[in-house]
Amino acid sequence: MNFQEINPSPRTLMCPGPVEADPRVLRAMGAHILGQFDPEFTGLMAETQEMARRVFQTKNHQTYTVDTTSRGGLETVLTAAICPGDKVLIPAFGRFGYLLSEILERCGAEITLLEREWGTVFEPEEIEAELKKGGYKAVACIHGETSTSMMQPLEEIGKLCKKYDALLIVDTVATLGGVDIRVDEWGLDACIAGTQKCISAPSGSALITYDKKIEDIIAKRKKVEKGIRTADDVDGSLPMIPSNYLDLAQLQDYWSPRHLNHHTEATSMQYAVHEALRCIMLEGLEERFKRHNLNDKALCAGLQAMGITIFGDLKHKMPVVTAINIPEGIDGPTLRGQLLDYFGIEVATSFGPLDGKIIRIGNMGYSSQKRNILFTLGALEAVLLQNGVKVPAGDGVAAAMEVYKNAK
Numbered sequence: 001m002n003f004q005e006i007n008p009s010p011r012t013l014m015c016p017g018p019v020e021a022d023p024r025v026l027r028a029m030g031a032h033i034l035g036q037f038d039p040e041f042t043g044l045m046a047e048t049q050e051m052a053r054r055v056f057q058t059k060n061h062q063t064y065t066v067d068t069t070s071r072g073g074l075e076t077v078l079t080a081a082i083c084p085g086d087k088v089l090i091p092a093f094g095r096f097g098y099l100l101s102e103i104l105e106r107c108g109a110e111i112t113l114l115e116r117e118w119g120t121v122f123e124p125e126e127i128e129a130e131l132k133k134g135g136y137k138a139v140a141c142i143h144g145e146t147s148t149s150m151m152q153p154l155e156e157i158g159k160l161c162k163k164y165d166a167l168l169i170v171d172t173v174a175t176l177g178g179v180d181i182r183v184d185e186w187g188l189d190a191c192i193a194g195t196q197k198c199i200s201a202p203s204g205s206a207l208i209t210y211d212k213k214i215e216d217i218i219a220k221r222k223k224v225e226k227g228i229r230t231a232d233d234v235d236g237s238l239p240m241i242p243s244n245y246l247d248l249a250q251l252q253d254y255w256s257p258r259h260l261n262h263h264t265e266a267t268s269m270q271y272a273v274h275e276a277l278r279c280i281m282l283e284g285l286e287e288r289f290k291r292h293n294l295n296d297k298a299l300c301a302g303l304q305a306m307g308i309t310i311f312g313d314l315k316h317k318m319p320v321v322t323a324i325n326i327p328e329g330i331d332g333p334t335l336r337g338q339l340l341d342y343f344g345i346e347v348a349t350s351f352g353p354l355d356g357k358i359i360r361i362g363n364m365g366y367s368s369q370k371r372n373i374l375f376t377l378g379a380l381e382a383v384l385l386q387n388g389v390k391v392p393a394g395d396g397v398a399a400a401m402e403v404y405k406n407a408k
Contacts, residue, residue, distance in 0.1 A: 011340075012367070014376050015348040016146040016174060016321045016360050018196035018203050019367040021272070025201045028275035029268045036265035044274050045255065051277035055176060055199075055285070056191055056209045058183035063209040064255040065273055067266045070173040070194025072246065073206020075103050077190050078140065080221065080241050080248035081169060081214045084108030086137040089130055089166070091122045093152065094145035095351045096171060104140065107242070112136075118148045118353055119312035124156040131164040138167035138189075143181070144174035147351050149323035149360060150316050151175065158187030167213060173197060176207065177280055178292045178320040178364055183209060190214055198292075198320060200365030201276040204269050215252075222249035228261055292319050294407055295368045298400040299361065302377040305399035306384075306391045311358045320368070323350070323358045329389040332356050338386070343379040374400055 013019045034041040045064075053063045066076050078100070082088060088109045090101050093116040101111055114130060116122055127139065139161055144151045154170060161168040167189040172181055176191070178198030183191050190210035196203035220236040225244070241247045245263065253260035280288060296319040300310060303324060311323035326332050332349045336359065339345045348360040361376065377396040384391050 012345045014362050015346050016362040019364040022200045022279050022366045025272050025275045028271040033267050048274045056183045058209050060209045066206045070206050073192040076246040078103050080218050082107050082109050087135050089136050089139045091141050095147035096142045100140045121150050121152045121316045128160050136166045140169045142171045144318045146174045146321050149318050149321040151318040155186045162187050180289050198365040199276050201272040205273050218249045292368050295363050295373050298403040299373050301403045302396040302400035306396040320364045322361045327389050330387045338383045
């Protein structure tokens with residue numbers, strides 16, 4: 001029996017993740033495999049930690065990767081920081097706020113869910129009104145909600161959490177590496193991100209950072225497994241972390257100078273993360289943020305020139321995801337399918353109350369390029385015209401080009 005060779009069709013990934021991996025990252029993944037305790041490899045791990053601190057804009061010692069997807073990274077941090085019975089506030093304004101609730105329900109947390117209409121974000125006063133009731137161990141929230149394209153401002157929430165002595169744990173999966181995130185300045189106690197979006201590596205690794213307050217909780221939940229523990233390893237006083245694989249206490253030991261064996265490290269994925277972060281360092285954070293903002297401005301100008309309406313509160317729209325209302329005369333599957341079939345461009349539909357109503361266009365990491373923006377606008381126009389949707393021919397690309405021209 002013959003099985004197919006891995007030879008994927010070329011795609012332009014303009015969805016909200018995964019996006020195209022930087023070619024330098026893919027080359028790095030083909031390097032020789034090192035053992036996970038090889039000094040060369042542990043040296044690379046230390047560099048990855050330092051570069052990740054710079055991207056998170058933090059001095060947190062505990063900053064490293066977990067061999068799992070971004071959802072696994074969220075579960076790793078939440079199941080370690082939140083004990084059964086802890087009271088947690090979740091301001092949900094899209095699909096992934098509900099995901100935090102789903103994870104924390106399984107932790108046995110006592111959850112209060114604040115809900116907002118999809119396409120909007122929370123005002124600080126709404127969150128403070130709930131925190132005033134007291135007793136909250138943490139606030140867990142999304143920074144960039146890809147299901148709606150909205151981005152929640154965090155600085156004021158960080159101040160409120162400090163005022164009411166609550167941890168602030170934030171999902172920055174869709175924003176880290178494309179948007180300015182200031183972990184220390186904004187008072188974020190923990191931040192979790194994935195590699196498959198603005199970081200521009202394949203999916204399969206989660207970047208995490210957390211402060212001393214969470215580190216102290218983890219120490220009280222620590223239990224080193226019997227096969228590797230020593231006489232110096234003492235069990236903590238709080239309930240142990242329920243997952244063995246996602247046990248942050250033991251993962252922390254692996255990333256420490258002790259390098260305590262936990263699981264076999266995903267060597268090639270570590271190469272990928274290291275190289276992706278190195279590429280970000282070479283570009284510079286400010287330049288990277290400017291690039292994403294410029295491409296977002298050009299995309300939005302092109303869409304609006306075509307008469308397409310952008311979904312949601314534009315004041316709080318993410319610069320790395322744009323949601324558009326599907327024009328009358330075409331449905332979401334047709335629009336998405338023809339962009340893929342004719343042009344090899346992948347965009348995304350949405351979920352829940354927005355299913356069938358919007359299309360989401362990503363502008364992330366390596367995919368955030370002028371040529372991709374212009375290509376996507378031209379392809380979108382062609383598909384709409386092919387299906388009888390009246391749009392002004394050529395205006396979308398021309399408006400975007402004008403943005404780029406003026407930027408020079």
